Amino acid sequence: MEMSKIEQSRIFINSVINLLEMHLKQPVNIINLIDKTGYSRWYVQRKFCALAGISMKSYIRSRKMTEAAKMILSTDRKIIDIALEYGYLEQQAFCRIFKNHYGVSPTMFRKMNKPREDIWISAKTVLVKFTNNGK
Numbered sequence: 001m002e003m004s005k006i007e008q009s010r011i012f013i014n015s016v017i018n019l020l021e022m023h024l025k026q027p028v029n030i031i032n033l034i035d036k037t038g039y040s041r042w043y044v045q046r047k048f049c050a051l052a053g054i055s056m057k058s059y060i061r062s063r064k065m066t067e068a069a070k071m072i073l074s075t076d077r078k079i080i081d082i083a084l085e086y087g088y089l090e091q092q093a094f095c096r097i098f099k100n101h102y103g104v105s106p107t108m109f110r111k112m113n114k115p116r117e118d119i120w121i122s123a124k125t126v127l128v129k130f131t132n133n134g135k
Contacts, residue, residue: 009051012051013048016037016048017059019033020060020063021063024060024063024064024086024087027087027088027089030057034056064086065102068085069098069102072110073110073113073114079091079106082094082106094106
């Protein structure tokens with residue numbers, strides 16, 4: 001039985017996304033990645049944009065920023081180390097792109113989203129007081 005065009009498109013977009021995800025931590029060279037698909041550059045970029053709703057370049061940048069943001073929040077690693085891990089050769093370029101994406105610098109993003117221990121302690125104290133009063 002022959003695959004429908006929708007099924008073929010789904011398989012195509014998934015294979016391109018898998019390829020992009022495998023190379024997420026490397027400096028982006030879309031042309032080299034597209035060449036690995038066996039399709040023409042024009043076809044892959046046009047088809048990806050039509051199916052995903054964004055360009056491959058925008059997809060890659062967004063995914064790198066999402067993963068870098070997760071790392072910024074979940075580790076104490078230096079911003080330069082995170083930038084290098086995601087294929088940015090200069091911290092300045094990484095910070096500029098990050099700020100364009102999130103509206104704040106990576107350092108400010110970390111500070112703004114850091115769990116606040118004082119709130120947890122305060123809530124815990126109130127809970128203990130509430131529980132003791134309920135006896």
